[in-house]
Structures are given as C-alpha cells and as structure tokens.
Amino acid sequence: VTTTIIFSTTTGQIQFYTFQSTYTTLQFAMIYYLRILHVQQRTLKGPNPAISTLIRRALGFALFAVSIWLIDLRACEFVNGLTQKSVLRWNLQLHAWWHVFSACALYHATMLVIYYHFDVRTNLGYFAEKAGTTGSQHQQQQRQEQQQHQQPYVAHWMGFVPVIRLRHSKQV
Template structure:
C-alpha cells in the first residue's frame, strides 16, 4: 500500500520535470522522454522489490532529486520570463505561485518530519506523548503536500503558457481555489501561428 502512495508522487514529479525542461529548453527529442520513462521503470522495479531502509532511501533520493529539478527549472524560468511578462504589461503571478508552492510544501515537509521523528511524543497515545489527542500529522502531511503539488502544477502551467506566447492569469475558482485562465486573443494569435 505504501507504493500506492509513493509511486504516484514520483510519476507526477517526473511529468512536471518533463514539462519544465521542454518549457525552458524547447523540445528535447526522443531520448529525453525515453530516458525519463526508463528511469521511472527502473525506480518502480527497484522500489517494488526492496523493502525497509533501502526502499525508503531510494524513494526519498528519487523524489528529492525530482523536487530539486523542479525548483531549479521553475526559478530559472521565473527569472528568464520577467522581461517578457513586463513587456506584455501583465502581473507576474508566478512570484505568488512560487511563494505558495514552496511555503505550503515546506510546511508539509515540516509536519512529515515531526511525524516521522517525534511521533511517540505527539501522537496522543502512550505515556510519552505530550498531547492528549492525536493531531493526525501524517494525514495533514498528505493534505498540505498535495496542496503544494497543486500550486507547483499551476506554476508550471503558467510558465509553459508564457513560453508559448499566451497570456495566462489567475483567478479564484468558486472564490476558493486558485486556477488559470487564458486571454482569448492570445489563444487566437497562437492558433494562427500554427496554421
């Protein structure tokens, strides 16, 4: 069951790395996606057939490398796209998205580390716990890490749209969840370029 938690995290992060790399550097040809798919296959097999600390550290290393790659790509794209966004007279919403993605994800990792290393002191069970109730930290880790992934996905999409010459903007869907929309005139211009 742990693999059903961890492997989708690796798959989603790999998809974001692929989009970021192609957004920053243009199409990478066939070898890049084949290399990523091969790496995913090997990681899936290795994580599936091992257990204990080997499995734990393999997942952590793989996911950590992917996260660092996403941070690298999104921050360099952010810096590189600033002049283009200013020239279009747009508000640079990627700054807001970067802050939210990193902030929420850092909070989630903090919760996860507390749960991982201090569980017996904060789980509300047993004589060593300083709490009288269980705050369900692992469940909150999932909620906040998923929220961080959502903000990261919005950021990657925003940067991809900018790179394609479109004009994305953010709005609150149902007054609650940040979402992206595209300026219709920029979509029409992009479509005309394809023809």
C-alpha cells in the first residue's frame, strides 16, 4: 500500500527508485521463500529432476529478462534504432521483451508453487474437503485415502510449456 501511494503521488527519481526497490525486494523474497520450500521438500522426498528443471527455467527466464531490461535501461539510445547514436536501424522493443520473459519466469515459479501445493496437501491427507463437512467418518477416511494417491507431476503442453497434473496411483 505504501509503495502504491508513493508511486502514484510522485514523479521522477523518487518514483523510479521506489518502484525498482519494491520490485527487487519482492523478487528476492519470492526466490528466498521458494528456495526454502524446495530445500524442505527435497530433504523429505529426495531430488526431483522435473522440479529442478522448472527452477532452472524460472531462474533462466528471470536472468534473461533482467539482462534485457538493463540493456534497455542503460543503453537505450544506442540500441533503439531511433536516434543518431543507435547502432541499429530498427527498434528491438527491449522493454516489451522484458515483460514477456518476466512473465515466463513468473509462470514457471507459479508452476513450482502449484506443484508443491498439491504435493504437500496430498501427503498431509487433506487434499479434499476438511474433515467433518460431509458424509460419515468412514466415507471421509476413504476419500482421504484415495486422494493421498493423487501425486502431482510436471507434464509439458506442446512439448515445452510446463503444466502440473495429478497422477492417480493405485493404492498398495
């Protein structure tokens, strides 16, 4: 709320640095908490190559996006294709690409959160409705046992875009 007020009521350097510091702080907080969650889950269940790939892609897209943004911010007049100083004849629209690759990084991070959401809830046995809401105690127990066998996994739509699906394993 404070950042929104400062950002919407100021201009110039104060607005720029308020936005940048808030965005950077939120990015580092997201990376920190996802890292904690990942380390906890990896310790409990062992390494998962699909999740490691998801993390590497999220970080790769984020680093690429930041690189593009920094080039656009610091060298815009040399790469925008609009000024006499520009070494290019066309505008690469780097700021637009920054948004595209930031969105890709955020999507991958969101898939990681969704995976861990289902993984933790499934393993704790309350994937379904809370106990005591509907049905007898025996029915609730059966439903929980069935849903404990719905393990999340990473699939790829069109061979590249990660999605989280639930694998229905047989009860042993």
